[in-house]
Amino acid sequence: MSTDREHVLREAATQLIRRPASSMDEIARAAGISRATLHRLYPGRDALALALGARALEQVEAAVDAARIEEGDAGDALRRLVDELMPIAEFLGFLYGENALLDVPEIDAAWERIDGRVTAVVREGQLAGTVRVDLPAQWISEAAFSLAVGAGWSVRDGRLARREAPRVVVELLLGGVLRRES
Amino acid sequence: MSTDREHVLREAATQLIRRPASSMDEIARAAGISRATLHRLYPGRDALALALGARALEQVEAAVDAARIEEGDAGDALRRLVDELMPIAEFLGFLYGENALLDVPEIDAAWERIDGRVTAVVREGQLAGTVRVDLPAQWISEAAFSLAVGAGWSVRDGRLARREAPRVVVELLLGGVLRRES
DNA sequence: ATCCACTGAGACATTCATGTCTCATATGAG
DNA sequence: CTCATATGAGACATGAATGTCTCAGTGGAT
Numbered sequence: 022m023s024t025d026r027e028h029v030l031r032e033a034a035t036q037l038i039r040r041p042a043s044s045m046d047e048i049a050r051a052a053g054i055s056r057a058t059l060h061r062l063y064p065g066r067d068a069l070a071l072a073l074g075a076r077a078l079e080q081v082e083a084a085v086d087a088a089r090i091e092e093g094d095a096g097d098a099l100r101r102l103v104d105e106l107m108p109i110a111e112f113l114g115f116l117y118g119e120n121a122l123l124d125v126p127e128i129d130a131a132w133e134r135i136d137g138r139v140t141a142v143v144r145e146g147q148l149a150g151t152v153r154v155d156l157p158a159q160w161i162s163e164a165a166f167s168l169a170v171g172a173g174w175s176v177r178d179g180r181l182a183r184r185e186a187p188r189v190v191v192e193l194l195l196g197g198v199l200r201r202e203s
Numbered sequence: 204m205s206t207d208r209e210h211v212l213r214e215a216a217t218q219l220i221r222r223p224a225s226s227m228d229e230i231a232r233a234a235g236i237s238r239a240t241l242h243r244l245y246p247g248r249d250a251l252a253l254a255l256g257a258r259a260l261e262q263v264e265a266a267v268d269a270a271r272i273e274e275g276d277a278g279d280a281l282r283r284l285v286d287e288l289m290p291i292a293e294f295l296g297f298l299y300g301e302n303a304l305l306d307v308p309e310i311d312a313a314w315e316r317i318d319g320r321v322t323a324v325v326r327e328g329q330l331a332g333t334v335r336v337d338l339p340a341q342w343i344s345e346a347a348f349s350l351a352v353g354a355g356w357s358v359r360d361g362r363l364a365r366r367e368a369p370r371v372v373v374e375l376l377l378g379g380v381l382r383r384e385s
Numbered sequence: 386a387t388c389c390a391c392t393g394a395g396a397c398a399t400t401c402a403t404g405t406c407t408c409a410t411a412t413g414a415g
Numbered sequence: 416c417t418c419a420t421a422t423g424a425g426a427c428a429t430g431a432a433t434g435t436c437t438c439a440g441t442g443g444a445t
Contacts (some may be wrong), residue, residue, distance in 0.1 A: 041223065041300075044432060055393045060434075096381055118223075118300055143380075153374075153382050160371050161380050163357055164350060171349030172342070181342055189342050192335075197379030198325075198343050199278055200335050226402060237423045242404075 026062060029054065030076050033069060034115050038177075041118060045069075074122040077112040078131040084109060085135055095146025100191050102139065103169060107187045110173025117170055136162055168194055208244060211236065212258050215251060216297050220359075223300060227251075256304040259294040260313040266291060267317055277328025282373050284321065285351060289369045292355025299352055318344055347376055 029052045036043050036051035043051070045066060049059040063069040084105035090098040106113065122128045139162040146152035152161070168190045175181035181189070211234045218225050218233035225233075227248060231241040245251040266287035272280040288295065304310045321344040328334035334343070350372045357363035363371070 045434095046432080056433095057394080057436095058392060061392090065434075066432095099380075151382055152380055153378070156371055156374060156380060157363070157367075160354075160357065160363055161375070163353055163362070164375050164380075167349050167353030168346060171345055175342065175345055180345070181339070185339075189338050192338055193343070193346050193379065194375075195379045195381045196335070197375070197377045198281075198334055198338060198346075199377045200333055201383070227404095228402080238403095239405095239424080240422060243421085247404075248402090 026072075028052065029059070029062060030073055034073055034077070034112055037073070038111055038115050038118070070119060070122065071125060071128075074116060074119060074125065074128045075131075077109075077116045078128060078135070080109045080112050081106070081116075081135055082131065085138060090139065090142045095142055095149065095152050096195055098142050098146075099165060099194060103165065103191045103194070104187050106166075106169045107172065107190070110169050110186075111177065113166065114170045114173050139165065165190075165194055208254075210234065211241070211244060212255055216255055216259070216294055219255070220293055220297050220300070252301060252304065253307060253310075256298060256301060256307065256310045257313075259291075259298045260310060260317070262291045262294050263288070263298075264313065264317055267320060272321065272324045277324055277331065277334050278377055280324050280328075281347060281376060285347065285373045285376070286369050288348075288351045289354065289372070292351050292368075293359065295348065296352045296355050321347065347372075350376055 032052035033048050036048050040047070045059060046056045048069070049056045052059065059069075063072055085102065088098065088101035088105045090102050092098065116122065116132075136159070140158045143152055143158040143161045147154045147158060152158075172181060172186045172190045176183050176186050214234035215230050218230050222229070227241060228238045230251070231238045234241065241251075245254055267284065270280065270283035270287040272284050274280065298304065298314075318341070322340045325334055325340040325343045329336045329340060334340075354363060354368045354372045358365050358368050
């Protein structure tokens with residue numbers, strides 16, 4: 022059966038991204054299961070949202086791990102991070118939209134942990150002299166996520182090619198839009 | 204009385220940003236009026252959302268006008284745009300979160316018009332040689348809005364000083380995070 | 386072939402937001 | 416002062432989503 026929690030969460034996320042006000046029934050249909058089964062898996066909308074948020078943060082944390090951001094130059098670390106982040110940009114977008122999750126301490130802590138890791142890498146880059154020091158490290162970290170989410174939306178709406186997304190995010194983040202006089 | 208549609212819309216927006224699932228009653232209370240009066244002003248949630256979206260886009264378009272983005276260098280134009288955009292970043296955030304408005308042709312058209320203007324400016328900058336040509340002009344336009352929204356959230360949550368917001372957005376957008384050697 | 390666990394479909398009561406209404410009150414114009 | 420307008424408070428019915436339940440069917444394991 023396609024009653025994998027994995028599959029259900031993914032479909033639920035895409036459905037909720039498409040229409041945040043979706044009813045439990047719509048979500049169930051989108052996942053290809055009945056409302057009763059959805060209820061057995063996640064008793065209530067809150068439980069679903071929580072699982073969704075936790076899953077999303079898991080994905081993000083896994084991406085940060087896979088990018089091995091603590092290794093090498095900060096710039097390259099950010100490149101790898103964005104590369105790993107883009108495939109799950111939709112999940113990220115869900116996290117940004119679901120403000121209800123901001124009150125859950127568990128979610129909040131996980132988010133702060135992730136942001137802290139990225140911020141630390143940026144700060145090391147600043148100390149090493151490869152990253153600008155006139156921008157707060159935390160802001161750079163948040164900007165990376167903001168750009169990834171924005172690019173994800175553009176991809177979803179067909180304004181940006183999926184294979185181009187990682188490159189344009191990284192290039193904009195690292196180099197800015199102004200042309201450098203060689 | 205404080206039954207200005209202006210005031211009501213502003214309070215409704217901040218309330219909906221804080222909690223998108225707010226009931227009409229909560230919104231009314233947040234605006235300092237009764238549910239009945241809110242209903243007289245905007246018959247139904249859809250009408251309110253539509254007015255809110257229209258108002259937000261008005262603000263954005265006014266900001267683009269005030270920035271006179273068609274004048275001068277593209278980089279400076281983007282600087283002025285961000286300066287005008289930041290004060291209404293919350294409204295912008297609402298627009299990004301309210302996916303239900305994407306189906307309204309009126310809203311969609313206004314958004315496309317704004318995005319088109321910014322994209323055109325960026326494209327001129329590319330032709331003039333001041334803006335990188337390896338990034339799609341439309342992406343640069345959207346990135347500007349994404350960063351503005353992200354900075355707005357950071358300001359709201361206290362992670363970024365309000366007076367710093369315009370600068371960090373512009374600097375990141377134009378110059379990127381890597382330190383320029385020279 | 387039999388049994389077991391799981392699912393889908395649907396009924397059901399409950400809660401909540403919504404839309405509409407009435408009425409008393411207050412505010413402002415004339 | 417008087418009247419008109421608009422607001423606030425609340426009652427009321429309606430509809431939708433939710434949570435819980437039962438029951439029949441399905442598919443896989445033994």
